[in-house]
Amino acid sequence: MSPLDDQELISRLKKKDEAALEALIAQYETKVFGLAVRFTGNHQDAEEILQDVFWTIFEKIDTFRGESKFSSWIYRIATNVALMKLRKRPKIREIPLEEELGPAMTEDGMIAEPVVDWSRLADEELDRKELDHRIEGAIGLLPLDYRSVFVLRDVEGLSAEETSRILRISIAALKSRLHRARLFLRKQLADYTQVPQSSLEADQVGMKKDEPHA
Amino acid sequence: MLKCRDIGQLLYDYVEGVLDPPIRQQLEQHLADCPGCIAFVNTYRQTITLSKELREEEIPQELQQKLQSFIKEKLHEPGFWSRLRTRLTG
Numbered sequence: 286m287s288p289l290d291d292q293e294l295i296s297r298l299k300k301k302d303e304a305a306l307e308a309l310i311a312q313y314e315t316k317v318f319g320l321a322v323r324f325t326g327n328h329q330d331a332e333e334i335l336q337d338v339f340w341t342i343f344e345k346i347d348t349f350r351g352e353s354k355f356s357s358w359i360y361r362i363a364t365n366v367a368l369m370k371l372r373k374r375p376k377i378r379e380i381p382l383e384e385e386l387g388p389a390m391t392e393d394g395m396i397a398e399p400v401v402d403w404s405r406l407a408d409e410e411l412d413r414k415e416l417d418h419r420i421e422g423a424i425g426l427l428p429l430d431y432r433s434v435f436v437l438r439d440v441e442g443l444s445a446e447e448t449s450r451i452l453r454i455s456i457a458a459l460k461s462r463l464h465r466a467r468l469f470l471r472k473q474l475a476d477y478t479q480v481p482q483s484s485l486e487a488d489q490v491g492m493k494k495d496e497p498h499a
Numbered sequence: 500m501l502k503c504r505d506i507g508q509l510l511y512d513y514v515e516g517v518l519d520p521p522i523r524q525q526l527e528q529h530l531a532d533c534p535g536c537i538a539f540v541n542t543y544r545q546t547i548t549l550s551k552e553l554r555e556e557e558i559p560q561e562l563q564q565k566l567q568s569f570i571k572e573k574l575h576e577p578g579f580w581s582r583l584r585t586r587l588t589g
């Protein structure tokens with residue numbers, strides 16, 4: 286079936302048209318899958334989330350009033366389903382405060398330690414796959430409030446406004462969580478880029494991609 | 500003169516491109532002779548870039564098929580359509 290525009294899709298879904306459900310899945314499965322993987326870090330949970338999300342949309346389509354973009358509504362359902370699943374996991378301890386995530390400062394507010402600029406390194410020398418793996422691992426260490434903001438805004442690339450509406454938080458809350466999440470990830474990557482290669486390899490042995498993040 | 504600590508506090512707005520021009524200018528002046536802050540800003544930006552590039556992951560075919568059979572099964576579950584009809588007709 287060729288892609289339907291959202292209006293057409295919605296009205297046919299409201300009539301419980303099975304072909305429209307198929308079209309919905311074809312159009313949004315990649316998005317929902319991507320989101321689910323970023324949230325949970327593994328395909329098995331993503332599989333269950335996919336199923337829950339599309340079935341929920343089909344069942345609850347009548348509650349969509351068109352006050353937001355259809356894709357925002359889908360993101361909201363997907364986020365809620367993912368968070369519900371993640372809340373059953375052991376709770377993640379808080380991440381450090383903002384001041385502790387940046388470079389150490391002297392008493393009068395100047396940087397007190399050398400800061401390595403690995404941003405170029407990331408393009409040229411670092412193993413990109415391993416770097417991505419590190420980011421995924423670090424996302425899995427973020428408490429859920431931070432993770433949801435980070436995934437929607439920085440990974441999925443939604444605007445700040447759309448993200449704040451989907452998560453029903455203020456722009457100020459979004460800003461502070463996103464900034465801390467970014468600082469936390471930056472620090473994780475900085476630590477990675479500064480570890481000598483040999484101990485890096487030793488470390489990889491204990492890290493499997495599909496392991497749930499405690 | 501801005502201090503490094505100020506840069507950290509302005510960083511988010513700077514990267515989002517919403518900093519007022521006069522403050523942005525001050526910030527960039529600080530960056531011009533503070534390698535530590537340049538490195539900090541560059542790596543903060545790079546973290547965002549790398550995360551954005553994570554986005555594209557194709558859904559495995561196996562999962563696609565599992566999703567389809569799950570939906571088919573749900574649609575043909577006994578009672579689904581009759582439950583629905585009751586709801587639709589009130």
Ligand SMILES: [Zn+2]
Nearest residue numbers: 502503533536
């Ligand atoms: Zn500085």
